[in-house]
Amino acid sequence: MLDEAGIVLTAAERDAIEVADFGLGRLEQVGLQLVVYVNTERVCAKELVLFPGQTCPEHRHPPVDGGPGKEETFRCRLGSVQLHVEGEAEIVLGPGEQFTIAPDTLHWFQAGAEGAVVSEFSTQSRDELDVFTDPRIVR
Amino acid sequence: MLDEAGIVLTAAERDAIEVADFGLGRLEQVGLQLVVYVNTERVCAKELVLFPGQTCPEHRHPPVDGGPGKEETFRCRLGSVQLHVEGEAEIVLGPGEQFTIAPDTLHWFQAGAEGAVVSEFSTQSRDELDVFTDPRIVR
Numbered sequence: 602m603l604d605e606a607g608i609v610l611t612a613a614e615r616d617a618i619e620v621a622d623f624g625l626g627r628l629e630q631v632g633l634q635l636v637v638y639v640n641t642e643r644v645c646a647k648e649l650v651l652f653p654g655q656t657c658p659e660h661r662h663p664p665v666d667g668g669p670g671k672e673e674t675f676r677c678r679l680g681s682v683q684l685h686v687e688g689e690a691e692i693v694l695g696p697g698e699q700f701t702i703a704p705d706t707l708h709w710f711q712a713g714a715e716g717a718v719v720s721e722f723s724t725q726s727r728d729e730l731d732v733f734t735d736p737r738i739v740r
Numbered sequence: 741m742l743d744e745a746g747i748v749l750t751a752a753e754r755d756a757i758e759v760a761d762f763g764l765g766r767l768e769q770v771g772l773q774l775v776v777y778v779n780t781e782r783v784c785a786k787e788l789v790l791f792p793g794q795t796c797p798e799h800r801h802p803p804v805d806g807g808p809g810k811e812e813t814f815r816c817r818l819g820s821v822q823l824h825v826e827g828e829a830e831i832v833l834g835p836g837e838q839f840t841i842a843p844d845t846l847h848w849f850q851a852g853a854e855g856a857v858v859s860e861f862s863t864q865s866r867d868e869l870d871v872f873t874d875p876r877i878v879r
Contacts, residue, residue, distance in 0.1 A: 610836050723783060
């Protein structure tokens with residue numbers, strides 16, 4: 602899917618693709634595949650790959666160290682993704698479309714029938730601080 | 741070149757491509773073409789397009805509002821770019837390769853013979869604060 606989206610990875614990046622099943626053991630339904638390009642104290646950029654219909658479950662990025670939580674922009678590169686954001690009508694992103702999610706705002710997303718490749722541009726990622734609605738989830 | 745790199749833009753984004761000649765009037769030699777995806781108080785993401793041999797002149801991002809200056813990661817998507825960073829040996833980035841430049845560090849870059857498409861992931865962009873070595877430059 603990354604190849605199809607025209608995204609070139611180094612060999613080391615291909616070997617380091619992160620697969621997250623959120624501890625639920627149902628990866629094809631609930632999960633994410635991620636390539637983390639950079640994650641400093643200030644800036645993070647990733648590619649997310651979602652299988653057809655695969656869902657990233659509802660969560661938020663709470664305030665951290667006295668500052669605001671993680672701010673994220675999702676930009677669809679390939680396929681489509683339905684984005685559900687607290688206080689917003691349902692958002693559907695196709696290639697070239699994007700949406701910015703304010704810190705500490707509940708959100709979840711699901712790929713359409715062809716799956717999706719989505720770029721994420723954000724402040725620092727500290728996955729261990731994410732708050733998921735489903736208490737069974739372990740990031 | 742963006743099409744060749746597999747990068748999809750909306751019609752509005754195509755109409756808003758920024759062309760910067762840095763006030764020198766020699767765009768094909770010294771300049772940049774930019775698509776700004778997002779630029780909030782915390783995060784910025786862009787695509788940079790450089791013609792064959794085109795150069796972005798030496799500059800740095802000084803401290804701002806009591807905090808550190810802009811931090812940038814450049815990731816090459818297509819073609820190649822030579823990156824010259826204060827205190828570093830010359831860096832050549834091909835597709836899938838990237839480099840992070842610390843705040844307030846002098847740098848300039850030049851596309852190779854095929855030009856380049858480069859993604860930039862950074863903290864907020866405030867171009868008017870950039871400090872260029874060449875005093876004739878107006879951003």
